[in-house]
Amino acid sequence: MLSALLVVVWMWAPYAGPVRAAENRGLFPDVSAGRAEVEYLAELGVIQGYKDEKFHPEAAVTRVQAVLMIVRQLGLETGEELPMPFTDVKPGSTGYQEIALAVKFGIIHGKTEQSFDPYGKLTRAQMAKIFANAYHLSGRMEKDFTDVKPDHWAYPYVHALAANEVTLGYPDGSFRPNAPLTRLQFALFMARYMNDEFKPPLTKLLSRKEVIAKKESVVTVYVYDENGEELSQGSGFAVANGLILTNFHVVSGGSAFTVLTSDGEEYEIEGIVDYDLDLDVALLKPVDLLPLKPLRLGSVEMVEAGDDVVAIGSPLGFSDSVSTGVVSAIRTFELEEGFADFIQFTAPVTNGSSGGPLFNMYGYVIGLVSFGFDQGELNFALAADHFKEVVYAYARVPFYQLPVIPADELPVYEDGSEGEPVATEKFHLEEPLVDVVSHPVLPILYGIDYSNHVVEINYETRNVRKIALPLPAERLYFANDELYITLLKGEHSHYWWSEDQQGAIAIVDAKEFRLKETFDIALDPFDIVADDRYIYVSSGSGQHTYIKSYDRFTKQEVGSERIDEASRIEMHPGKSMIYAITTNTIPIRMSVYRIADGQFVETYTSPYHSDYDLKPDITISPDGKYIFNDAGFVFYAAAQKSANMTYAATVEPFSSVAFDLAQGNVYTARDNKVTAYNSTSLQAVKRWAVNGEIDYITVHDGKIVLLTKEPLDESGMKVPSIQLFDPV
Secondary structure, rough: OOOHHHHHOOOOOOOHHHHHHHHOOOOOOOOOHHHHHHHHHOOOOOOOOOOOOOOOOEEEHHHHHHHHHHHHHHOOOOOOOOOOOOOOOOOOOOHHHHHHHHHOOOOOOOOOOOOOOOOOEEHHHHHHHHHHHOOOOOOOOOOOOOOOOHHHHHHHHHHHHOOOOOOOOOOOOOOOOOOOEEEEHHHHHHHHHHHHHHOOOOOOOHHHHHHHHHHHEEEEEEEEEEOOEEEEEEEEOOOOOHEEEHHHHHHHHOOEEEEEEOOEEEEEEEEEEEOOOOOEEEEEOOOOOOOOOOOOOOHHHHHOOHHHHHHHHHHHHOOOOOEEEEEEEEEEEEEEEEEEEEEEEOOOOOOEEEEOOEOOOOOEEEEEEEEEEOHHHHHHHHHHHOOOHHHHHHHOOOOHOOOOOHHOOOOOOOOOOOOOOOEEEEEEEOOOOOEEEEOOOOOOEEEEOOEEEEEEEEOOOOOEEHHHHHOOEEEEEEEOOOOEEEEEOOOEEEEOHHHOOOEEEEEOOOOOEEEHHHHHHOOEEEEEEEEOOOOEEEEEEOOOEEEEEEEEOOOOEEEEEEOOOOOEEEEEOOOOEEEEEOOOOOOOOEEEEEEOOEEEEEEEOOOOOOOOOOOOOEEEEOOOOEEEEEEOOOEEEOOOOOOOEEEEEEEEOEEEEEEEEHHHEEEEEEOEEEEEEEEEOOOOOEEEOOOEEEEEEEEEEOOOEEEEEEEOOOOOEEEEEEEEEOOO
């Protein structure tokens, strides 16, 4: 799909290039050197000749001429009458409105507070300042010009132009800051800024550190929904005309976007200028020009198998991450609308790397990091040949006149997000379940139904057994071939203080499925876990209350520690830590308790405070490596305090999660969809859709087992059911 502007301006197709176009014309007979640049700008209406049909390349540029050309190129306009601070610029005079605009945007200043001197000649140093201000240029060149030292007033502006390859200086190493700027020199400056084809080729082989330094042009792209909630993040990088290039799948489905630069500054994105679904490419336009150096775009022909490459991006949310590797091969893949070249490379990338640049060792972007597979370091970047000419085409359009496509008119990237419909084995249950756990070995689910029974469901035989409980039950936990169930003696309340609380625990023998015993506790139980000997219970009342431990044999209280009321708790598989997450605080917080022999030996909170918009539930992966939060954020579960509960990755939000680590899979469920992720990279692999809303997911012998609510008939009434399918 192409935007309306693209139909007029460009196509995602081969491009002859401005240099070739200039060779076919002879607009100005007095231009020889720099003819391609001059005619490129003239064709775009940025510069104009004189009445004698000549360009007069050696004529000096006046201050008003410079303003006119820059304002034209940027496309600056205003519908309001702007104040004019200079007494020597009269209403109706040439450039009156443009000078007022340039002052408003901080592009120019007067010679004095009241004088602009519109017909005064510009020096090269003065033009460097105007140009750097107009285009928000920054950076430093490796070596100073001989005549522009650090104490020169124009030093940062001249360096910014040189770092962006807008100016090359003279062969003797000088810049000649006080020399008048000629019309030809201005044309060369402008053409180099707008189009890489007018810059000298990069012929110096760079060191790895020199290539890595180009991360200053790489950004992290954040995607938000219509409510301002973060949906996802990826990578992008600066290209010509102030635009940001990324993958379309990075921004797909978003309503708003921002980018974070390497120096920690965050900027708003106005919208998407254009995209190509087939190539998975999108061009983003910031609200204003950003102080980022555009990267040079190369070609797949610049590399071959065995060449070193560098990838820079934001894998797993870690900005400015660098990975190195080699080109494995150049592949040609068939897409829906043709063929495209991809560079296969070994530099490690993962979630969040998409949209980042792949560099060769000359500093060219040779590809757009697009996708990968974990097996055998199979990572792929779309060859720059497929997007660089489109970038150059949009460089021909004034930045402030580039329209963006309304977010609600953008398609959603087809990545199987709706899920592949799958047939399931199913059977209905009599009642919905309040809480569910699965047997770690047998094909059995345990739950608490609405009639206050603990229920055993064998989903192979479809046999269901129930035990009535003496008090209202809320949560259950499986360990030691027993079920530990919280029993309530009152409603949870902020004002049911610790000294007055009471509740009970039921223990069910899971082998014989019989109520073994119950015992009273001096706590309002909210959640429950257990290790080999001790049962741990968090309180549901009393605000800043307690988590307590009980000996499962003596039933005596062993230890206690402070906790926020109504905190969910999860036992680490190593049985040395209990993780907790609040359910009624703002923001929701995570913490950990180190335990030994039933005692709480240490507790501390997550290193983040409102950095991640968490949901009030967590699950620990069976290998003990990760903490999965239902909002889709994944954190490390680490023995080291400095690493524990630190960010690891992002998956899509879910309501339940299950693990088949033997097969290398993590499964999440939300609404009627099941998504499979690779357990190493946490990249989505496949998605299925079932009939009904999924409440719980587990895996048994490679089969996915779901507890769902599905419509019984056209009345819309939903009934609980067990569904099973083989994820092949």
